[in-house]
Amino acid sequence: MEALTRLSRLVEEVRTVDKVVKVLERCEELSVGAEARVLRCRFLGIDAVAKLRLPKPFLDPRIDAKLRVSRTRKEARAILKALELGVRAPVPLWIDEESGLLIMQFVEGILLRDYVVEKGWCDDTCRYFEILGEFLGKMHGGGLVHGDPTTSNAIINPLGELYVIDFGLAEFSNALEDKAIDVHIAFRAIESTHFVAEQEFKNCFLRGYSRTYDRWRDVVARVREIRTMGRYVERRRTVWGEDRE
Amino acid sequence: MIVLGIESTAHTFGVGIVTDEEERFVLADVRVKYVPEKGGIHPREASRLFAEKGPEAVKKAFEEAGLTIKDVDAVAVALGPGMGPCLRVGATIARMLAAYYDKPLVPVNHAVAHIEIGLKVTGARDPVVVYLSGGNTAVLAFVSGRYRVFGETLDIALGNLLDTFAREVGLAPPYVVSGKHVVDICAEKGRDFVDLPYVVRGQDVAFSGLLTAAVKMYKSLKGREGDVCLSLREVAYGSVLEIAARCLMQTGKREVMLVGGVAASPVLREKLMAFAKYYGVEHYVVPPRYAVDNGVMIAWTGLLAFKHGVRIPVEEAIIRQRWRVDEVDIVWRR
Numbered sequence: 001m002e003a004l005t006r007l008s009r010l011v012e013e014v015r016t017v018d019k020v021v022k023v024l025e026r027c028e029e030l031s032v033g034a035e036a037r038v039l040r041c042r043f044l045g046i047d048a049v050a051k052l053r054l055p056k057p058f059l060d061p062r063i064d065a066k067l068r069v070s071r072t073r074k075e076a077r078a079i080l081k082a083l084e085l086g087v088r089a090p091v092p093l094w095i096d097e098e099s100g101l102l103i104m105q106f107v108e109g110i111l112l113r114d115y116v117v118e119k120g121w122c123d124d125t126c127r128y129f130e131i132l133g134e135f136l137g138k139m140h141g142g143g144l145v146h147g148d149p150t151t152s153n154a155i156i157n158p159l160g161e162l163y164v165i166d167f168g169l170a171e172f173s174n175a176l177e178d179k180a181i182d183v184h185i186a187f188r189a190i191e192s193t194h195f196v197a198e199q200e201f202k203n204c205f206l207r208g209y210s211r212t213y214d215r216w217r218d219v220v221a222r223v224r225e226i227r228t229m230g231r232y233v234e235r236r237r238t239v240w241g242e243d244r245e
Numbered sequence: 246m247i248v249l250g251i252e253s254t255a256h257t258f259g260v261g262i263v264t265d266e267e268e269r270f271v272l273a274d275v276r277v278k279y280v281p282e283k284g285g286i287h288p289r290e291a292s293r294l295f296a297e298k299g300p301e302a303v304k305k306a307f308e309e310a311g312l313t314i315k316d317v318d319a320v321a322v323a324l325g326p327g328m329g330p331c332l333r334v335g336a337t338i339a340r341m342l343a344a345y346y347d348k349p350l351v352p353v354n355h356a357v358a359h360i361e362i363g364l365k366v367t368g369a370r371d372p373v374v375v376y377l378s379g380g381n382t383a384v385l386a387f388v389s390g391r392y393r394v395f396g397e398t399l400d401i402a403l404g405n406l407l408d409t410f411a412r413e414v415g416l417a418p419p420y421v422v423s424g425k426h427v428v429d430i431c432a433e434k435g436r437d438f439v440d441l442p443y444v445v446r447g448q449d450v451a452f453s454g455l456l457t458a459a460v461k462m463y464k465s466l467k468g469r470e471g472d473v474c475l476s477l478r479e480v481a482y483g484s485v486l487e488i489a490a491r492c493l494m495q496t497g498k499r500e501v502m503l504v505g506g507v508a509a510s511p512v513l514r515e516k517l518m519a520f521a522k523y524y525g526v527e528h529y530v531v532p533p534r535y536a537v538d539n540g541v542m543i544a545w546t547g548l549l550a551f552k553h554g555v556r557i558p559v560e561e562a563i564i565r566q567r568w569r570v571d572e573v574d575i576v577w578r579r
Contacts, residue, residue, distance in 0.1 A: 034490035058486055058519035060479040062438040148447045152495060169447065185447035192393050226399065
C-alpha cells in the first residue's frame with residue numbers, strides 16, 4: 001500500500017528526466033545505445049532497467065518528440081504482448097511516455113551475440129538460435145513483429161534461459177511483409193556477425209521458427225523476395241520471373 | 246606506381262591518373278558529365294555521350310599528367326555496379342588499353358572506390374561509412390576483410406528519393422542549384438512539420454512510401470510546399486542517421502564518414518556533425534569534388550588493389566550491373 005502511495009506521488013515527479021533519475025536509486029549506466037540510454041537502477045527496491053529516450057540534436061525536434069513518445073508506448077505494449085504469447089522478455093514496471101522513460105525488470109546475463117562469437121558453431125549455440133526462432137514464431141503467430149531480432153537483442157541468463165529484449169521497434173502487425181522483414185533482419189545479423197556458420201545458424205533458427213509459426217513457409221518465401229529487392233543483388237526478380245542479367 | 250582509372254557507371258565518364266610516389270597523388274582528373282535535358286539519366290543517351298567523348302577524355306588525362314600510356318603500371322576500371330550501357334563504354338576502353346598496350350587490368354567496384362577515396366582524402370581510418378548517392382543508400386563498416394552492409398534501403402535510394410520528388414512536383418531539373426539540392430532550397434521556406442511516414446526496419450530504411458506521400462501532399466497543400474520539403478528531408482536524413490547510429494553501436498567503431506554524391510549537401514553535413522558530437526565519435530565528409538563520381542577514385546582503388554596482386558584477364562573483364570560491395574575481398578586492408 002505504501003508503495004502505491006509513493007507511486008502515485010511519483011506520477012507528477014516523473015515528468016522530467018532529471019526527476020526520474022532522482023526516484024531511481026543507485027543507477028549505473030549499462031549502455032548508450034543508438035536510440036536510448038540504458039541504466040540499471042533500484043526502482044522501489046526492484047532490480048530494474050531504465051530505458052531513457054533522450055532528445056537527439058540531429059533530428060528535427062518535432063519528429064524526435066513524436067518518435068520518442070510513440071516508441072516508448074509501443075515498446076511497453078509490445079513487451080506485454082510478447083509475455084502473453086509465451087516469450088521470455090523483461091517485465092515492464094513503469095512508463096512515462098512524455099519523457100521517453102520505460103522501467104522494466106533487469107535481466108542478468110550475457111548477450112547472445114557475445115556468447116555465439118565466443119563459442120562459435122556448436123550444439124549449444126544452435127539450440128539458442130532455435131529458441132530465438134521459436135520466440136519469433138510465437139510473436140508472429142500473435143500478430144507482433146519485433147523490429148530488430150538480432151543476437152544483440154537476446155540475453156542468456158545464468159540459468160541458461162534466453163530472453164528477448166529491446167522491443168523499441170516492435171509493431172503490431174499481421175502483414176506477411178513485416179514478419180518477413182523480421183526474419184530478414186535476423187538473417188542479416190547472422191551474415192554480418194556470425195558468418196562462421198551462416199547457413200547452419202539459419203537452419204537452427206528456422207527449425208525453431210517453423211515449430212511455432214505455421215505460416216513459416218510463406219514468410220521464408222517472402223524473405224527471399226525481399227532479399228532480391230536490396231540494391232544490386234545478382235539475382236533479381238523481373239516481370240519474367242527470376243532472372244539473371 | 247602509376248595507375249589510370251576509368252569510371253563510367255552512371256552519369257559521369259571519368260578518367261583519373263594517380264600515383265603513390267608523391268604527396269599530391271592526383272596526376273590527372275578528367276570528367277565528362279551527362280546532363281539530361283529532362284527527366285533522369287537515360288542510359289542510352291549517357292552511353293552515347295561516353296562513347297563520343299571517352300577516348301578524348303583519356304587523351305586529355307595523359308596530357309594533364311604529362312605522361313603517356315607507357316608510364317602507367319596498370320589500368321583500373323569500374324566494372325560495376327551501375328547502368329549496363331554506361332559501364333560497357335568504360336569497360337571497352339579499359340580492355341582496349343590493357344590488351345593493346347599490354348597493361349595489367351584491375352577490376353574495381355564503384356562503391357568500394359567511393360569508400361577508398363573517402364579514406365584517402367579525409368584521413369579517416371576505420372569508420373562507419375554512410376554511402377548516399379542517386380543510386381545507393383547504405384551503411385557499411387569494415388569487418389573481417391570486407392566492407393559489410395549493416396543497413397541499406399529496401400527500395401529506392403536517398404538521392405533517387407529527393408530527385409524523383411523534385412521532378413514529380415516540378416522543382417527540377419536542374420536538381421542542384423549553386424551547390425544546394427532544390428529540395429533543400431525549397432525546405433528553407435518550411436516552418437511546420439507535416440506528418441510523413443518514417444520507416445526504419447531494423448537496420449534498413451525504405452523510402453518509396455515516403456516519396457508517394459510527399460508528392461501527394463505537396464500537390465494538395467497549396468501554400469505549404471516548403472513544409473512538405475522540410476518534412477521530407479528531415480524524415481529522410483533522420484532515418485538514415487538512425488541506422489548509422491545502430492551500426493556504430495553494433496560495431497563499436499569510433500568514426501563516421503559520409504561518402505557519395507549526397508555528401509555534398511550542406512544540411513546533411515551539419516546533421517552529421519551534430520550526430521558525431523552526440524555519439525562522441527569523429528566525423529568525416531568527403532569534399533564535394535571527390536564525393537561525386539570520378540575517375541580518380543577508381544584509379545586510387547585500382548592502385549591499392551593492384552599492389553596486392555588484384556588483376557583480371559581482359560577476356561574475363563565483363564561488367565556486373567549488380568556487383569555488391571560486400572562481395573569484394575579488401576585484400577589491401579587487414
